Amino acid sequence: MSGAMQDLFDLSGQTAIVTGANTGIGQGIAVALAQAGAAIAAVGRSSMAQTQAMVEAAGAPFLEITADLGSTEPVARIVAETLAWRGRIDVLVNNAGIIRRADSLDFTEQDWDDVMNVNLKSGFFLSQAVARHMLGRAGGGRIINIASLLSFQGGIRIPSYTASKSGLAGLTRLLACEWAGKGVNVNAIAPGYFVTNNTEALREDPVRSEQILARIPAGRWGEPSDIGGAAVFLASRAAAYVHGVVLPVDGGWLAR
Ligand code: NAP
Numbered sequence: 001m002s003g004a005m006q007d008l009f010d011l012s013g014q015t016a017i018v019t020g021a022n023t024g025i026g027q028g029i030a031v032a033l034a035q036a037g038a039a040i041a042a043v044g045r046s047s048m049a050q051t052q053a054m055v056e057a058a059g060a061p062f063l064e065i066t067a068d069l070g071s072t073e074p075v076a077r078i079v080a081e082t083l084a085w086r087g088r089i090d091v092l093v094n095n096a097g098i099i100r101r102a103d104s105l106d107f108t109e110q111d112w113d114d115v116m117n118v119n120l121k122s123g124f125f126l127s128q129a130v131a132r133h134m135l136g137r138a139g140g141g142r143i144i145n146i147a148s149l150l151s152f153q154g155g156i157r158i159p160s161y162t163a164s165k166s167g168l169a170g171l172t173r174l175l176a177c178e179w180a181g182k183g184v185n186v187n188a189i190a191p192g193y194f195v196t197n198n199t200e201a202l203r204e205d206p207v208r209s210e211q212i213l214a215r216i217p218a219g220r221w222g223e224p225s226d227i228g229g230a231a232v233f234l235a236s237r238a239a240a241y242v243h244g245v246v247l248p249v250d251g252g253w254l255a256r
Pocket of ligand 1: 069
């Protein structure tokens with residue numbers, strides 16, 4: 001690869017906030033951004049020790065920010081702590097998310113509110129707080145929302161999850177329209193079926209797990225290491241003219 005093309009994807013000197021970076025897709029993204037050169041501020045409610053070791057092994061600086069994104073209370077502190085650490089925020093990855101499963105007839109208000117708060121509300125207000133910093137400076141920035149196949153499809157037994165991820169796709173387009181002309185790119189990645197805590201119940205159900213696998217053209221579930229390249233692309237100068245897309249990384253599921 002030529003140096004010019006390598007430069008396009010180089011994130012050296014940049015700082016990325018990744019929420020829910022302790023495990024799964026968030027961890028895969030944090031490590032990939034670190035391998036591309038970015039310093040990682042990892043936000044979440046569980047220990048980030050494993051992610052810290054992986055990011056530092058990639059030679060990147062690491063900061064752990066303990067925060068529960070079930071409410072917007074920590075939003076201002078997340079931005080303040082990252083700015084105190086590095087003086088800049090170049091990339092925000094809104095990855096933290098939860099899922100609750102029950103038939104719609106039995107679905108509780110608690111399971112509605114909990115999912116909407118983490119998956120949609122906190123992501124919006126963190127984007128708002130980070131964009132106030134990004135919009136006011138020369139370099140602009142990148143916001144990457146972690147959407148889902150349920151941003152495109154209905155699914156079953158996950159009403160608040162589908163509502164939140166469909167909402168997140170809409171929000172990605174709206175924020176792109178407001179900020180594209182001001183140097184901030186807002187895009188999303190829609191992972192297919194990945195082997196993480198989020199899909200543990202599905203993978204433990206032999207019938208559902210087989211049905212899902214049979215429908216994936218790539219013939220396998222995704223691994224956290226499958227997602228990082230898309231995040232590096234959207235965070236990099238290579239994606240300078242990419243705004244408002246929801247990029248599936250799904251082994252071909254949506255093409256079926
Ligand atoms: P995961 O292992 O369950 O990861 C979810 C992450 O969100 C964890 O780091 C979790 O922290 C964090 N989180 C949840 N609630 C939080 C809260 N209140 N405050 C702070 N952090 C919180 O599953 P995953 O698959 O990697 O999920 C990551 C994202 O990908 C989610 O947005 C999910 O909806 C999306 N996604 C996953 C798939 C899939 O097939 N796995 C497909 C499409 C989209 P804890 O470990 O502390 O709970």
